[in-house]
Amino acid sequence: MNVHDIPRNPDEHVRFASYLDKLGRVAGPDEIDLVSRVLEDPDQTMAQSAVLRHLDRRAAGLYSGPLYEEWAQAMTRATIDHPFLAQRLREWSLFRALTLSLPWEPNDLLMSSNWLQLKIAAGTDVEALGILAEAGRTKRIRNTAGIGLNHHRESRSHIDPQL
Incomplete structure (x- = not known):
């Protein structure tokens, strides 16, 4: 299933599962594009929920390492029009600061x-x-x-x- 075909499926549960699957397998620069596409879904509650799960999964794996900062900046740009998602990214950054004894x-x-x-x-x-x-x-x-x-x-x- 192509990511462009997902919004055509009228069942939001099918779209949600498809988004999670695709988000779980996306790599590198394609991640920003995919997150942006998911956030274009007409069911904003479902789309933001899928992206939130992705952000939490990725942040949990990246926060302690050197790749986190660049990833968080890119995700912040991708989610800037979605206050809840932008807040979650800020909170992951605060969690990172506390965990790694950085200034907070x-x-x-x-x-x-x-x-x-x-x-x-x-x-x-x-x-x-x-x-x-x-x-x-x-x-x-x-x-x-x-x-x-x-x-x-x-x-x-x-x-x-x-x-």
């Missing part, structure tokens, strides 16, 4: 979505855990971050009993 702004974390806050709350960055334990968007985020912070403190106290 606490306010960016506080303004981020529940998705990112929960993902960070399950992590190990002590500063981020403290921020989320105190001011996370939901009780679940605050509790998850608080548990992580307590685990960090307990593990540190086993190393240095004076803590």
Whole structure:
């Protein structure tokens, strides 16, 4: 099935599955073109959902490496007219910064979505855990971050009993 034929199928479930399949196999410069084509689908909810899954899958595989920055910039250009997708890319960049101990702004974390806050709350960055334990968007985020912070403190106290 050619990507140009997908929008002709009236069943959005078939188109969604086809988009995911094609997005899962796309390589290099063709990725931007394919993402743009998917986002031209008349069913914007379905199209953006397919692209979101693709972004999450690709970002999860790339965020820790040197190829992430260029990929994220290209994807940002491809998704610029879709605020939710652009936000998810920004949040993956913040996740990357926290994970790799790169500079980040606490306010960016506080303004981020529940998705990112929960993902960070399950992590190990002590500063981020403290921020989320105190001011996370939901009780679940605050509790998850608080548990992580307590685990960090307990593990540190086993190393240095004076803590």
